[in-house]
Amino acid sequence: MAIDVSALRAHFPSLDTGLAFFDGPGGTQTPRPVADAIAATLTGPLSNRGTVGPSELNAERAVAEFRAAYADLLNVPGRGIVHGRSATQLTYDFSRHLAKGWKAGDEIVLSRLDHDSNVRPWLQAAERTGMAVRWIEIDAGTTELDLDSYERALSPRTRLVAVTAGSNVLGTKPPVRHIADRAHEVGALVFVDGVHYAAHHLVDVPALGADLFVCSPYKFLGPHCGVLAAAPELLETVHPDKLLPSSDTVPERFEFGTLPYETLAGATAAVDFLAAMDPGTAATRRERLAHALGALHEHERVLRTRLEAGVRALDDAVTLHSKAPDRTPTFLMTLEGRDAREAQAHLAARDVVAPAGSFYAYEPFTALKLQDPALRAGLAPYNTTDEVDRLLEGLAAFL
Known part of the structure; x- marks a missing residue:
């Protein structure tokens, strides 16, 4: 290779x-193919999504191809792919969605290794609901997570563990699967910030044990946006505040307003560009x-x-x-x-x-x-x- x-x-x-x-x-x-895909989609013909005429069909195609591309990249079904303006925005959104089911006395576990986008939204959600916050500390000698502190942080009251798959400053890659397995043993969800990790590794969300995983295409040659991946069955259990006429299907229920079809096309082109860097003979x-x-x-x-x-x-x-x-x-x-x-x-x-x-x-x-x-x-x-x-x-x- x-x-x-x-x-x-x-x-x-x-x-x-x-x-x-x-x-x-x-x-x-x-790369130019990403920019070309954005320009070609934006200049259309392009309308809101629909099934009447080429401009509506072009919008539908941009959405469908985006979901298919990120299903391939992250190894989840297409119905488990949610578009967002950024990973930060998606994390804030889901902190509010999930907090609807939380109450005082519940607990969340956060990591000292994480970018603030996977810390502050959860801290603020905990403050609003009266939840306790526990921490996974960093071993200063190795810049790895202190897993003993993680064991002390977990309890039957833990509702969510938020952790990075790769530190954006230190590069440290924690043992996410181990962290996820322990969280699942106490019945907690696992939210993984994969923004930095996805730029360097092929992601397998189920293999990581992540219930919810976010990444950002602009970290791996794409346009500025965010992607959340999860099992559609899990997304079906999450009910966001939304406009009454808007779709309640998964994943559309989490995507507020008209989607940026040109951005979706660019994000799809980034996945195709990555796949073409050295494709071998794979089918x-x-x-x-x-x-x-x-x-x-x-x-x-x-x-x-x-x-x-x-x-x-x-x-x-x-x-x-x-x-x-x-x-x-x-x-x-x-x-x-x-x-x-x-x-x-x-x-x-x-x-x-x-x-x-x-x-x-x-x-x-x-x-x-x-x-x-x-x-x-x-x-x-x-x-x-x-x-x-x-x-x-x-x-x-x-x-």
């Missing part, structure tokens, strides 16, 4: 600028995705090894906080006696994009007492060894 990176890069107009992008954890660059789209993302994993492994070795060669001038054995190719660094924003500006002057900040990871930064801002560099499918060397040379020059 091997990705032809030169051929892949030719599809990204933004790479013609000469910029080296290491900001993939915040959102990737967009189905799910099989092509498995082969292509396996090749991507190997490509990123090589670059990650090179980048990590280069960062460690900078000695004590850089502290690398991403150290879990099982993690994505994402690096969080602080620079001894230096402001990370100055490093970001220095790199930008060399056409290297690596942002500084805390990246909405309030809990990890607080729990680990991390310096804010920190510098983050993450890999994407279009990155090359030359770009990794440019990043390392720029850091060395800055220091």
